[in-house]
Amino acid sequence: MPAEAASALFQVVAQRYLETSIVITTNRSISEWGEVLGDTTVAAAMLDRLLHRSVVLKLDGDSYRLRDHHARSENHRTAAGTIRRPLQ
Template sequence: MAEMSYLGYGPGAADIFFQVVDRRYHKGRPILFTTNKPLRQWGRVLYDPELARAIIDSTLHQGEYIKLSGSSYRLRGSKLDLDQPAPAEQLQTTLPSA
């Protein structure tokens, strides 16, 4: 399993990543990606749009793309909802009186 975009990747990472994906593709081995970035932004994440496209192409050739949306499963039941903007009064800082 590989996570795309939480960690920064430097130039050259796409070369290594492509090799891993390509080997797994040709051996018929599964690979799973999780990401919070749309596929069109993978080129920016990997610093190489062409290799990012090749990685996506190989992965989706016999794979599936499943997009999940909605509130965080981990935050269910909590009052905090990261998908909703905070009310303005919660964003204001109150300074103590002098």
Template sequence: LLGPPGIGKTHLAIGLGVKAAQAGCSVLFDTANNWITRLAAAHQAGHLDTELKKIRRYKLIIIDEVGYIPFDQDAANLFFQLVASRYEQGSILVTSNLPFGRWGETFSDDVVAAAMIDRLVHHAEVLTLTGDSYRTRARRDLLAKDRPNRD
């Protein structure tokens, strides 16, 4: 799910995760930053392979907010390992505020970003959402009600 902030990507991802769980699929959800924190801790403890194997047991993982916080090279490599370990093994739902062409900025490496994108889109449905932020739209509507009509 790609699109600007505030249009409901996270809300939609959670809804799809709930529906998958109701259908009997095991689901894990977290932000991209928290996935990296989890993988970095496992890597530092010498258990990265075990952690990736544990994550592979889930039918669906949801990675929210890719692109909001840039990753250093080590984090990008860990994220790549997560995506690669699930390639053709389990489903991944990703939300991002960036088009794929800008993922190199987030992962500090265009080649790593391209390799991840290649694996993610191979069997994927890519949905690009557009529109105004629900949060700012609600604020604009409220402000519009408070303004006197000048007609």
């Protein structure tokens, strides 16, 4: 993430901290935020505010999108692999 974007996100979190609710969804673990934001100091400060008095819901499981994609791909392969014989 560009430094300007990370800084802007931090400013939003800092301004809303203790004032109102914040909901964030991500597919990255908390331990990866320093790498994602490109600055471990900003990530630590942001996470400090976000995790204070927070509820973290971690969902594990198969992706519905990937499951549906695999099902469509399998159907496509089956249809593409069908041999049609000419009518006599």
